[in-house]
Structure formats: C-alpha cells, structure tokens
Amino acid sequence: MSGVDDATGVLSGVSLDDACKPLGENKEASTSPKDLVVTIGATVPTGFEVTAADEVQEKLGSTSRISKDRGKIYFEIPVTNLPQVHKLRSVDNLFVVVQKFNDFQFQESKEEALKDLEDLVKTLPWTDPLEVWKLNTNLKKRKTKWKKSNGQSNAKKETPEDARGEEEALSSELPDPVASVLESAEVQDPESTNETVPLEEEDDQSDGKEEVEESNGENQHESGDCEKQDMKDEPLKFRVTCNRAGDNHSFKSNEAARDFGGAVQDFFQWKADMTNFDVEVLLNIHNNEVVVGIALTEESLHRRNITHFGPTTLRSTLAYGMLRFCDPQPADIIIDPMCGTGAIPIEGAAEWPNCYHLAGDNHSLAVKRTANNISSILKQIQNKEGTCPSKPIDCIQWDSCNLPLRTGSVDVVVTDMPFGKRIGSKKKNWDLYPACLMEMGRICKPRTGRAVLLTQDRKCFLKALSKVGHLWRKSHTIWVNVGGLHAAVYLLKRSAELFENIRPQW
Incomplete structure (x- = not known):
C-alpha cells in the first residue's frame, strides 16, 4: 500500500460525526473530510524558505507562497495529504491557517486596535481549520495507541498472528514524524528567536518579535464552531500565542494575546490553560500582515534524529x-x-x-x-x-x-x-x-x-x-x-x- 493510500485509509477511518455544528456566520463545512482543501503554514529555518518551497512542490505537488515575515511559507493541500505534511524534512512547525489578512488596518489608539482584534474572532471561518485540527489530533492518538500495543507485544516472546497483522496495519497508516513529536522530550530550542512571554510580563523583545501565550479550555474532545451545550460538557483547554514584528503597532504582544484570547474564550466557551492545552491558537502579526492559525505540531519537527546533544547541536x-x-x-x-x-x-x-x-x-x-x-x-x-x-x-x-x-x-x-x-x-x-x-x-x-x-x-x-x-x-x-x-x-x-x-x- 502506498503512502497516499495509507493516509487516505487513516483519514477515512476518522469519524467526524461528533463534530459540532458550525455557527451561521462561518462557511459551511465540507460534506466529507477528504474534500477539504486547506492552507497550511509552516515555519522553516530563516533563509531556507525557497528550499522548503521546493520540497513542498516536489513531495506534495503544491506551490508555496513565501511570507513577508522571514521563516514562513504557506501552501494549499487536500486534507488527505496531512500525514505527508508531517514528513517534510525542511519545516519546523506546522499550523492550519484560519484566515490571512495581507493589509490589516490597525487603529492608532491601543484600545481601538485591540477591540478590532477582539471583534475579528467572531468573523473568522473556524469550521474547516478545526476539523483539520481534529483529524490531526486523531492521527496522533491512533499512533500513540499503536505504540503502546506494539510495546506490549514486543515484551512477549510470541505474538498472535492476528495481533501482528493489526500492528503492521497501524504502523503503515501513520507518519513517523508524528511519533517523534510525541516521543521528544521538552528541550529548550537553542535556535529559537522568539520567547514565550507569560501574560503577566510586559517587556518587549529586543528584536521586535514578541510571543505571548494565553490559554483556555479543557480536554481532548473535538472542537469547532460548537453548540454551547456540547462545550459545557467537555470544554477544551487552549492558549493563544502571539508573534508580532514591526514598529507601527500601538500594542504589545502580550496585550494582543490577552484580548484576542479573551474573545476566543467567550466565543467557544473554552478554558484557559497555558501549559496543558489542547488547542493552540496562533496570532501572527508582521507589520500589517495578520495570520490566524491553529497549531498542528506540539514540538518542532526538527527534533527527530538527535538523542545525545552537544553544546552546539545543529537543527x-x-x-x-x-x-x-x-x-x-x-x-x-x-x-x-x-x-x-x-x-x-x-x-x-x-x-x-x-x-x-x-x-x-x-x-x-x-x-x-x-x-x-x-x-x-x-x-x-x-x-x-x-x-x-x-x-x-x-x-x-x-x-x-x-x-x-x-x-x-x-x-x-x-x-x-x-x-x-x-x-x-x-x-x-x-x-x-x-x-x-x-x-x-x-x-x-x-x-x-x-x-x-x-x-x-x-x-x-x-x-x-x-x-x-x-x-x-x-x-x-x-x-x-x-x-x-x-x-x-x-x-x-x-x-x-x-x-x-x-x-x-x-
């Protein structure tokens, strides 16, 4: 079975019947997850954007757009190619784009600019990106289950034929990078230029790029534009991470994350959790370019080969x-x-x-x-x-x-x-x-x-x-x-x- 067939099998086996109904102002959900075509954003090593775009074209057949903000590319894929995206070798982190604004007009007043970001939450097309997030989460869950069952079977001297067949089927379904992401330990990224800023901190970064995290929600049930009754049963945990670059903003990154995160919380009725979150909402601001996305990777994909680190380990x-x-x-x-x-x-x-x-x-x-x-x-x-x-x-x-x-x-x-x-x-x-x-x-x-x-x-x-x-x-x-x-x-x-x-x- 080819890699594309494996991906199609996995995604067709993921049930979206439990998906919540979209709100009226969002666009209609596709009839089948296989029909979704979504925009994926990827962070790449600064300077190697063209190299990453070439790899995407070669392996996925998609044309990439290089962001004005160095270190990011965007490309469209059918959702059935999601496992192959995790196998890209040149990308660090992946996210599904909710919406991208090439020329967002920020108000001069801080209060008005932050109010515009709050109001933006209600107008965004969350449905399809959240379904992609659910599919991505199910891929990781199924891989984890396979790993546990495989570990137990390896401890036994003999494995029944039917169990062995099931393990082989599951192992062919899922991408290796997803497993490596789950297996990787929390190691400080020596090359990261962005810094996670707790909400109570107000200091800007010296290089003009700021990152703030605000979280909300609880547990791993699928999200989307959901009815309030469903969300009250099992609210998700989330956080908002804001990356801002540019001098023409009247607000700081932590202020944008705080207010945007509050609007997300009110809209979805999720809960804030800065560390044990289920959904990470990204707010990337580069001058007048604004990109809202949902993270698909928990850790950078560059942590895939090295288990014994040195003082200058290369990504x-x-x-x-x-x-x-x-x-x-x-x-x-x-x-x-x-x-x-x-x-x-x-x-x-x-x-x-x-x-x-x-x-x-x-x-x-x-x-x-x-x-x-x-x-x-x-x-x-x-x-x-x-x-x-x-x-x-x-x-x-x-x-x-x-x-x-x-x-x-x-x-x-x-x-x-x-x-x-x-x-x-x-x-x-x-x-x-x-x-x-x-x-x-x-x-x-x-x-x-x-x-x-x-x-x-x-x-x-x-x-x-x-x-x-x-x-x-x-x-x-x-x-x-x-x-x-x-x-x-x-x-x-x-x-x-x-x-x-x-x-x-x-």
Whole structure:
C-alpha cells in the first residue's frame, strides 16, 4: 500500500460525526473530510524558505507562497495529504491557517486596535481549520495507541498472528514524524528567536518579535464552531500565542494575546490553560500582515534524529537545507569533517540513502555522541520494522586539517564550522579556517566537488577563502539565523586545478 493510500485509509477511518455544528456566520463545512482543501503554514529555518518551497512542490505537488515575515511559507493541500505534511524534512512547525489578512488596518489608539482584534474572532471561518485540527489530533492518538500495543507485544516472546497483522496495519497508516513529536522530550530550542512571554510580563523583545501565550479550555474532545451545550460538557483547554514584528503597532504582544484570547474564550466557551492545552491558537502579526492559525505540531519537527546533544547541536531542518543546497547525486561520498553530534550526516543518510555519509571530529566525546545517535536511529528502525537495519553512514575520529582520505576522493563536504563562541575562539579560527579549506580542496574532486559550509565568523571565513581561491570559488550565499546569531551558509565549488604539493604521508 502506498503512502497516499495509507493516509487516505487513516483519514477515512476518522469519524467526524461528533463534530459540532458550525455557527451561521462561518462557511459551511465540507460534506466529507477528504474534500477539504486547506492552507497550511509552516515555519522553516530563516533563509531556507525557497528550499522548503521546493520540497513542498516536489513531495506534495503544491506551490508555496513565501511570507513577508522571514521563516514562513504557506501552501494549499487536500486534507488527505496531512500525514505527508508531517514528513517534510525542511519545516519546523506546522499550523492550519484560519484566515490571512495581507493589509490589516490597525487603529492608532491601543484600545481601538485591540477591540478590532477582539471583534475579528467572531468573523473568522473556524469550521474547516478545526476539523483539520481534529483529524490531526486523531492521527496522533491512533499512533500513540499503536505504540503502546506494539510495546506490549514486543515484551512477549510470541505474538498472535492476528495481533501482528493489526500492528503492521497501524504502523503503515501513520507518519513517523508524528511519533517523534510525541516521543521528544521538552528541550529548550537553542535556535529559537522568539520567547514565550507569560501574560503577566510586559517587556518587549529586543528584536521586535514578541510571543505571548494565553490559554483556555479543557480536554481532548473535538472542537469547532460548537453548540454551547456540547462545550459545557467537555470544554477544551487552549492558549493563544502571539508573534508580532514591526514598529507601527500601538500594542504589545502580550496585550494582543490577552484580548484576542479573551474573545476566543467567550466565543467557544473554552478554558484557559497555558501549559496543558489542547488547542493552540496562533496570532501572527508582521507589520500589517495578520495570520490566524491553529497549531498542528506540539514540538518542532526538527527534533527527530538527535538523542545525545552537544553544546552546539545543529537543527535537523537546517542540516537538511544545507544538504539539499549541495544537490547530492546517487553514489556521492559526502563527509562532515567537524560533525559534532552528527546532525548533518544522520539527516543525509535518512534522506539520501544512495549516497555514502562519513562523519568525523577531532574530539572523542563528539565522535561518541555521533555514534550513539546513529545507534539510536538504528534501534528505532529495528523496533518499527522488526529487522536488523543498516544505513550508509559511519563515523571516525580525525583531524579536520589532516584527513585520512585520498586526494580527490570526496564529492561533497557539508559542515557546521566553529563560530568561535561556544566552541573554539575567534583567534583560533584565523589558523583553523585556511587549513580546513585547503584540506577540503585536497580531498574534493576537481571540477565536480562542492562544499556547503555554515559559519558566523564571516570575516575570518572570507579572508581564509581568499587564500585558497585557486581551489575554491564561492557560488552562492544564504543568510540564516542560528540561535539569534546572524550566520551564513556558503556554497563553494571546486576549481579544475589539481591539488599539488601533497603531504608526504598521503
């Protein structure tokens, strides 16, 4: 059964008979959930919006619109493609768009501007987005049930044939990223530039982007534009998260979340709960662009590969963007000479299994973390498929300036170079960067070799690149935000010049 057939089977099995009746001012609900076409919003690593749009086009056949606010894309899908959306490798968080306003006119007075946001709640078309939220919630619930039953069956030496068949059916129905979201621990996101602001806090963020959460409601019964009697029986818990950017607003993010959340509470009769919420309503404001949405992910999808973290662990979504940037071809040898915890080669082995991925680092603890992360991924695959898995990946301890690889033997180098902050120092980078670029030029194939390198120490990198200009030429640059730091991803292409003056030991 194909992935699309699996998704269709799951969604057709989800009953919406218990859905609440929509209010008169909202648009009519579709006759069947399969007929719904909804707009999905996705947050992506800043600078890789085009990469994410290309992946959506390739895997879902949908054209994306890149938001004016960097780090977001929007695309339309039939609801049957919802499981495939969770399998996208380049997106961090997903939400279904309730409504988008390209030019929302805010009043100059704070009271009037906030009153307009309150009044907006009653006019929004909540019905279809809430049905998508219900379908998404049912996918996660069914995956959780399968995991529990699978864990119990694995504890037994023998499994009845009928139970085994049921487990295999359920495992084929649901997307892996949904499971990883549920399994992930609460870990602080080292690259998040937004901050969760409790309602009682009034301080703005220094970068102009603010995030506030207000919650309401209780439990996991499906919501929508519901009759008051139904909502009184099992009210949902919710919170409102406001992300605001721009200087032309008379209000703060926490004030917008507070008033908008109060209107949502009055409209649906939900309850506020800032932590144990069922529904997260998003209010994204970028200058005059306003987007109201409902979150479909509880945790960022970039937390999917790494179980053993280091001081500078790279996001899996950013690693995917860097790998896609270099356009890997079948049979390519791709190395990460400064792998840290192995985020780049692990992501590469998952998405490009026809290439060989080699990770290395000069620190023994980093190599150990990479090996543990690889082992953890293999165990997850074994538990799911019941077979002994293998991946085209290996790790080794080495000196990145003196690699044990033959000259011209590598197709691609992808690595996150030390910024000189948490790892190394700016002073050391002046010696490290030229030596690394020279060694990368030695091992990469002339003409076809390429390198994708991430660094925040741009001045040192460009100076080092000028010293090895006979081996590398800069092809493209992407500006990215890494943990609040303004960094760059450079695509370098190997020149046709043969590497001479090879070290005697090689």
